[in-house]
Every structure is written in structure tokens, then in C-alpha cells.
Amino acid sequence: MCFRVSSAQWAYSTNMTDFNKRRMIEEQTLKAKFDKVSWRKATEFDWTRMPDPTVRRQLRMLATKDRVALSDEKYNEIHHLISEMKDAYAHVRICDAAASRCDFDLTDAQRFMAQTRDAASLRHTWLQWHDAIGPRVRNKFMRYVDLANQAARLNGFSDASEAADTVYEDARLQDELAQTFGRILPLYKELFAYVRSKLYVAYGPDVVRIDGPLPAHLLGNMWAQEWSRIYDLVVPYPEFDKFDVTGELLRQGYTPLRIFQMAEEFYTSLGLKPMPPEFWRSSMLERPKSREAQCTASAWDFCNRIDYRIKQCTEVDMENFATAHHEMAHIEYYLHYSEQPFLFRDGANPGFHEGFANSILLSVVNPTHLYRVGLMNSNGSETSYEQNINFLMLQGLRKIAYAPFAYMMDQWRHLVFGSPDGVARMNSDWWSLRLRLQGIVPPSRRPENGFDAASKRHVPFDIPYVQYYVALLVEFQIFKSACRATDHRGPLHLCDIYRSREAGRILSEVLRMGKARHWKEVLAVLSRGGADGELSAEPLLEYFEPLFDWLRTANRKEPVIGWMSKREDFALYRPLVGATGARIWMNYRFLFVLFVIFFII
Numbered sequence: 303m304c305f306r307v308s309s310a311q312w313a314y315s316t317n318m319t320d321f322n323k324r325r326m327i328e329e330q331t332l333k334a335k336f337d338k339v340s341w342r343k344a345t346e347f348d349w350t351r352m353p354d355p356t357v358r359r360q361l362r363m364l365a366t367k368d369r370v371a372l373s374d375e376k377y378n379e380i381h382h383l384i385s386e387m388k389d390a391y392a393h394v395r396i397c398d399a400a401a402s403r404c405d406f407d408l409t410d411a412q413r414f415m416a417q418t419r420d421a422a423s424l425r426h427t428w429l430q431w432h433d434a435i436g437p438r439v440r441n442k443f444m445r446y447v448d449l450a451n452q453a454a455r456l457n458g459f460s461d462a463s464e465a466a467d468t469v470y471e472d473a474r475l476q477d478e479l480a481q482t483f484g485r486i487l488p489l490y491k492e493l494f495a496y497v498r499s500k501l502y503v504a505y506g507p508d509v510v511r512i513d514g515p516l517p518a519h520l521l522g523n524m525w526a527q528e529w530s531r532i533y534d535l536v537v538p539y540p541e542f543d544k545f546d547v548t549g550e551l552l553r554q555g556y557t558p559l560r561i562f563q564m565a566e567e568f569y570t571s572l573g574l575k576p577m578p579p580e581f582w583r584s585s586m587l588e589r590p591k592s593r594e595a596q597c598t599a600s601a602w603d604f605c606n607r608i609d610y611r612i613k614q615c616t617e618v619d620m621e622n623f624a625t626a627h628h629e630m631a632h633i634e635y636y637l638h639y640s641e642q643p644f645l646f647r648d649g650a651n652p653g654f655h656e657g658f659a660n661s662i663l664l665s666v667v668n669p670t671h672l673y674r675v676g677l678m679n680s681n682g683s684e685t686s687y688e689q690n691i692n693f694l695m696l697q698g699l700r701k702i703a704y705a706p707f708a709y710m711m712d713q714w715r716h717l718v719f720g721s722p723d724g725v726a727r728m729n730s731d732w733w734s735l736r737l738r739l740q741g742i743v744p745p746s747r748r749p750e751n752g753f754d755a756a757s758k759r760h761v762p763f764d765i766p767y768v769q770y771y772v773a774l775l776v777e778f779q780i781f782k783s784a785c786r787a788t789d790h791r792g793p794l795h796l797c798d799i800y801r802s803r804e805a806g807r808i809l810s811e812v813l814r815m816g817k818a819r820h821w822k823e824v825l826a827v828l829s830r831g832g833a834d835g836e837l838s839a840e841p842l843l844e845y846f847e848p849l850f851d852w853l854r855t856a857n858r859k860e861p862v863i864g865w866m867s868k869r870e871d872f873a874l875y876r877p878l879v880g881a882t883g884a885r886i887w888m889n890y891r892f893l894f895v896l897f898v899i900f901f902i903i
């Protein structure tokens with residue numbers, strides 16, 4: 303079934319015809335039915351009483367798929383709602399700042415946010431996108447929350463966000479997330495204060511308050527989730543470059559195929575697996591000329607232990623060079639756990655696949671490695687202090703800036719799914735969390751009945767988010783562990799694991815386990831000799847240590863490290879006093895009416 307569905311999805315993604323779309327939907331529908339049947343069969347057994355722990359775990363994975371516990375009618379309804387929300391999201395079009403064109407999709411809008419430096423048009427685009435998507439899906443989302451919670455309760459959970467956490471099989475998950483986030487926050491606040499000082503210079507006091515939170519539209523990204531696109535505004539040493547090898551790739555005549563061959567050589571140099579022949583035969587490594595295809599890069603496991611493919615519309619530049627290594631890391635994971643039973647052919651937890659793939663990039667994009675593969679003239683230890691700080695700044699804009707956003711998303715879901723009036727408060731809760739955790743405020747007052755969280759794809763698409771926060775931690779934990787095996791000396795950000803069989807051994811041990819063991823055991827393998835298997839922010843902090851020191855010095859004159867919130871910030875999203883009054887009136891109206899009736903009688 304998995305093979306059939308992946309084949310049909312592949313056919314459509316690489317050749318977007320109506321025929322292929324219909325076939326894909328047919329297969330997906332069959333799969334949904336199949337899932338329901340296997341769930342029913344699994345629930346005929348009491349998984350809690352299975353003596354074999356491996357069987358018990360697999361049976362539990364099958365039996366606690368929560369949505370299938372709904373009646374057929376409601377099961378269909380929730381699927382229908384999600385696909386309607388996806389459709390609405392995909393079809394939003396907005397007008398550009400001059401209103402000369404009104405066919406901007408999200409990619410156009412996102413490109414605009416990344417490149418434009420005019421506060422008014424950034425604000426316009428931000429507002430257009432948020433005002434367009436929220437109202438279209440709000441009612442559907444509210445019904446979806448209701449159904450998802452019903453499903454969770456049928457499985458014995460208090461709400462759907464609690465049910466979603468159970469894939470981590472870790473009762474202390476939320477504590478560990480909060481604890482690691484507390485460790486990252488001081489670093490984030492330094493980065494935040496530094497970036498604000500630069501934005502203050504660029505946009506002036508009317509747009510940026512010198513000690514306040516930052517408005518969401520200035521950070522080069524629709525959700526202010528990663529800030530690398532405003533690198534040019536905040537670069538520490540403008541006279542020094544960052545490490546960009548695009549020019550060198552072009553000069554040396556690289557092709558998409560050669561980039562992938564080079565990525566493969568990275569993995570085989572560690573003693574990991576080469577790509578199978580089917581990979582080279584069937585992957586889509588360039589944008590097809592004669593048909594339409596979805597160009598988002600992705601790595602595919604066809605579940606038959608034979609077919610593994612990458613789909614990427616590769617251009618020859620540094621970003622695609624990194625992405626090729628990233629996608630191939632997913633294939634390495636697939637290949638390594640292919641001998642596991644089907645249900646264990648997965649990352650150790652939902653953050654592991656992404657964490658592993660990104661940990662490889664920490665090695666691949668750093669100057670030590672680029673020098674070794676002949677894409678840079680000077681190696682890591684020869685590069686100047688200034689260049690290194692520039693590089694760490696760029697990495698920090700990607701990764702440190704991302705931590706609070708990645709953490710915040712599912713904290714918000716916990717509020718929406720977990721409290722009785724969650725959906726009524728979902729917009730003010732969204733902004734109150736963003737202000738508290740990220741220091742971000744909307745560019746202007748948001749309506750109480752708005753739905754700004756819907757601007758982020760994962761919300762209408764029903765995709766959990768905490769995995770990205772876990773992945774961020776795991777990325778640095780894996781990297782640190784591989785670098786320790788390599789016997790790397792010097793700053794962590796210059797470590798390259800290329801050609802290290804020792805690093806390869808520890809990685810392949812981890813990859814082979816797939817999901818067959820609890821992820822804490824997998825982390826324990828990684829921290830061999832070190833701490834026990836826990837999520838930890840320490841390797842990330844070690845990586846950014848030189849930047850942290852630099853920021854502390856650069857921020858000496860800043861009035862506030864982090865942000866000070868004022869009433870005017872809360873006023874951007876808190877219900878107006880009048881509105882609160884109305885709500886109290888609604889609640890007491892009933893009593894009041896009784897009162898009046900009493901008097902009339």
C-alpha cells in the first residue's frame with residue numbers, strides 16, 4: 303500500500319497532469335480505508351498485555367492512530383475540512399504594494415519580504431497575506447479543532463495536542479523543551495538586541511522602538527521565523543565576505559548531476575552507503591522541460607527496499623549544493639533502516655530525520671570542508687576572525703532566530719486545543735506567545751476574530767511543529783557527537799567530518815536503529831561516554847560560543863538585551879476593553895434576563 307501511494311504521489315509531483323492527480327487521490331483514498339481497517343484489526347488485541355515489547359510497541363502504534371477512532375461520517379468530515387483548508391491556502395493571491403498586480407502567491411510574497419527594504423510596502427504585503435488567509439479558513443479550523451479533540455478523547459486523551467505529543471513516548475517532553483528553550487533564550491536575546499539596533503538604523507524610530515519588540519514585517523520572512531535574508535542589514539564586518547561558493551561552482555563548471563555525485567562521495571567517504579542504481583535512474587534532479595512539476599526538494603522512500611529517489615529542481619549555486627547533501631542524508635537514513643519492520647522504518651522520533659540531515663550540513667557548508675573539496679582557497683584555520691563571525695552570524699540568523707518560533711507554534715496549539723475557550727482566544731493567544739517567546743509584534747492592530755496563525759502552512763495543513771524544534775537540538779547533538787568521534791580540535795563550527803570512518807560508524811549505528819528503539823536510547827548512543835540520552839541545547843550553545851561573546855561586546859551600549867513590552871504592544875492584539883465588556887455582558891445576560899423576568903412577575 304505504501305509503495306502504491308508513493309508511486310502515485312511521485313507520478314503527480316513530477317508530472318502534474320489531471321490524470322495523475324486523479325490517480326493519486328484514488329490511491330490516497332484506498333490508503334485511508336486500509337489504515338482504518340488495520341486500526342480496527344489492531345484494536346481487537348489488547349496491546350498493553352503483549353509480552354514481547356517490540357510487538358507491544360508496534361501494536362500500540364497501530365492502535366492509537368487517533369483520527370480513525372471517529373465515526374465514518376466524522377472521519378470523512380475532518381479529512382474533507384483539512385483538504386479544503388489546504389486548497390484555500392494554496393489558492394490565496396494578494397496584490398503587490400502598488401496594487402498593480404493582484405496575482406501574488408505565497409512564493410512571490412515571500413520573495414518580496416526577503417528582498418524589499420521599504421517598511422511601508424513590507425507592511426502592506428504582510429497585512430495582505432494575513433488578512434487574506436485567516437478569514438477563509440477560520441470557521442473550518444474551529445470545526446476541525448472540535449473533531450480532532452473528539453477523536454483524541456475517544457483514545458483516552460484530554461485533547462488533540464496531548465495526543466499529538468504521545469509519538470514521543472516521553473512523559474517529560476514538555477519539561478525538556480521548556481528547559482532547553484530557557485538555555486537558548488539568553489543567546490537569542492543578544493542576537494535580537496543586535497539585530498534590532500541595526501533595524502533601528504535602517505528604518506528609524508517610527509518603525510522600530512529602540513528597546514521594544516520587533517514588528518513582524520522587517521525580518522525578511524513572512525513569519526519572522528528565520529532572518530538570514532536580512533544578513534546584508536546586520537552583517538558584522540561588511541568588508542569581509544561570508545563563505546559563498548556559488549561563483550566557484552559556476553567557474554568550475556559544476557552540473558546538477560555532479561553536485562549529487564559529490565554529495566554521494568561525502569557519504570561514502572564516511573563509510574556510509576552509495577546511492578543504489580535505481581536512485582540514479584529514476585530521480586528527478588533537474589526541472590523537467592516539457593512538463594509541470596512541483597519543485598520543492600524532497601527525498602522519497604518507496605517502501606519496497608528498492609526505490610529511493612530525490613526530486614529537486616537543482617540550479618548550480620551554494621543553496622542547492624547544500625540542499626543536495628541534505629536530501630541525500632534522508633536517503634541514507636532510509637537505506638540504513640530498510641531492514642527494520644515497516645513501522646520502525648522512520649526517524650527515532652519525528653525530529654530525527656531533519657536533525658540528521660541538517661547536522662550533515664553543519665559540516666558541508668563550513669570553510670574547512672569547502673577548502674578540502676576545492677571550493678575555497680583558504681581553509682578554516684586560516685580564515686580571519688571577522689569572516690568566522692560573519693559566518694556564525696549567518697548561521698545564527700537561520701538557527702538561533704528559529705528556536706523561539708519552532709518552540710512557540712505547538713505551545714500555541716496546546717492553548718487552542720487544550721483550553722475550553724481556546725478557539726475563541728486563538729488570535730490573542732498567538733500574539734501573546736509570539737511577544738513573550740519571540741519578541742515579535744504585528745505591524746498594526748489585529749482583529750480579535752482574526753486568525754493569523756493560519757498564515758503558516760502547517761496550521762491549516764494539520765502538520766505538527768514541535769518536531770522542528772526537536773530537530774534543531776538533535777542537529778547539534780548529532781554534529782557534536784560525530785565531531786567528537788572525528789577527534790576534532792578547535793571551534794565546533796569549523797569541524798568537518800568528511801572522510802572520517804569513526805564519525806561514519808557512530809552515524810550508521812544511529813541510522814540503522816530507525817525507530818526500533820526509543821529515541822532516548824539513540825541519543826545515549828550518540829553521547830557515548832558523555833551525558834545520558836537527553837535533549838540538550840549545550841552543543842548548539844558551544845557551536846555559537848564565539849558569536850555569543852562577540853554579541854555581548856557589540857551590545858554593550860544597548861538599553862535592553864531582549865525587549866521591553868509596553869501597553870501599546872499588548873494593545874495590538876488584546877481584546878479592546880469594550881469587547882471584553884461585551885463578553886462579560888454575554889455571560890451575564892442570562893442572569894440579567896432572569897432578573898428582569900423576576901421583577902416583571
Ligand SMILES: *[C@@H]1O[C@H](CO)[C@@H](O)[C@H](O)[C@H]1NC(C)=O
Nearest residue numbers: 316317318319320321322593
Ligand atoms: C505525464 O503523465 C501523463 C498522464 O497524464 C503521461 O501520459 C505522460 O507520459 C507523462 N509524462 C512523462 C514524461 O512521464
Ligand SMILES: [Zn+2]
Nearest residue numbers: 628632656659
Ligand atoms: Zn529535510
